[in-house]
Amino acid sequence: MREKLPPQRERAAAALSARATATRQRILDAAFVEFAEKGLAGARVDEIAARAGANKRMLYAHFGAKEALWLEVLETAYAAKRAEERAVEVADLPPAEAMAKLVAFNLRYVARHPEFLAILHQENLHRAAYLASSARVRALYSPLLESLRAVLARGEAVAIFRAGVDPVQLYVSMLGLSHFHLANRHTLSTIFGTAMDTEAAIAAREAHIIAVVLGYLRP
Amino acid sequence: MREKLPPQRERAAAALSARATATRQRILDAAFVEFAEKGLAGARVDEIAARAGANKRMLYAHFGAKEALWLEVLETAYAAKRAEERAVEVADLPPAEAMAKLVAFNLRYVARHPEFLAILHQENLHRAAYLASSARVRALYSPLLESLRAVLARGEAVAIFRAGVDPVQLYVSMLGLSHFHLANRHTLSTIFGTAMDTEAAIAAREAHIIAVVLGYLRP
């Protein structure tokens, strides 16, 4: 009766034993890697189980279906990013420095977690169908966007930034400037013949996108 | 002997009949749609054949394998973009207007062809393995990058643009500003609750990214 019979989200209650929790976590981690590497359709359930040092029985006991596991991975990926965002403190910094920190954070985050990009793109391929079904993620409003709004207002107030900047547009721009370089690092480096994910390339990119954002924001 | 036996790229010579060419083209078009919608792993060969109003026999006769068809689609997608880029004429425009036109072109192109983004991301998921094997695409250097270099130099010469801007970085930024908004339109609109692919949203985005690029370029 515990598992699956009620089609609702399983095991909200029913605290798991330490061993079970560990197995569940290993499966989730393995799924994250496999999905990021091969996408939802390309990922293999057997491979996930093998990577996790578990097997399919346990995978299905914990998650019920490949797609449910995908949703869990997606939620985890978003939650992890939001959690790191929450740790970015910019309220004490002068506006320009604060803005630079926000921009750099995004670039560095995706450089550290390129799998996040892969998951995100896959989900967009599915027209965000799984994301749409996740109340949990939709409730996870970006702390970064809020910080950006505040910094923008502060900078505008002291006339360091131009007036009338739309925070959402700027937020999307900030993400775009960071993501594209890394999301397309393989095609870019094939075409330009230079690696995009070395520390040097990332540092150069960081300097550039900070210059773009701050250059734009000048009054 | 005609097909497949030599493992080289098939049918370079051997002009096809009009009917065969048409079938081949229909299969290619159908594959483009199917691959863009579901990715390489998610796409179904039967579905491609059905969409094309053909069948698998012909698909395999013309392309030999699903992956070879993918490569063909990828090459076609790149070639199509490069061809449209070649038609963008900016040499006669003042630097700022020329730059705005280049930026707008990219946004409008991906808005018109969101499938291009899907193909591009899939290829990056595969670490550009297929692209790497395509001498044809690697030879297709972007005319847009060349235009951008020229415009940048012109603007710098008359002190309308700041000095020392790296054209490749700016090119990547231009693409990032355009692509992200549309590549992630489904997750973005799920999270923000507003559609990203309406004409109004695209026009607003266009105005913003032009402002960002030109704002940055001010000396």
Add this chain to the structure above:
DNA sequence: GCGGCAGGTAACCGTTCAGTTACCTCAGGG
């Protein structure tokens, strides 16, 4: 007007995959 063959059809094949079942193991409470 007919023989050959490029172009097309559809049934088929072996493999792979998501998901299931039958069974084992072993910790812990009675």
Add this chain to the structure above:
DNA sequence: CCCTGAGGTAACTGAACGGTTACCTGCCGC
């Protein structure tokens, strides 16, 4: 110490998939 059931194993299943084969058709040169 043995019984119970949660946690785990591995073999299995039916369907779907990529790719192939055996066969049909109608156009074109002769």
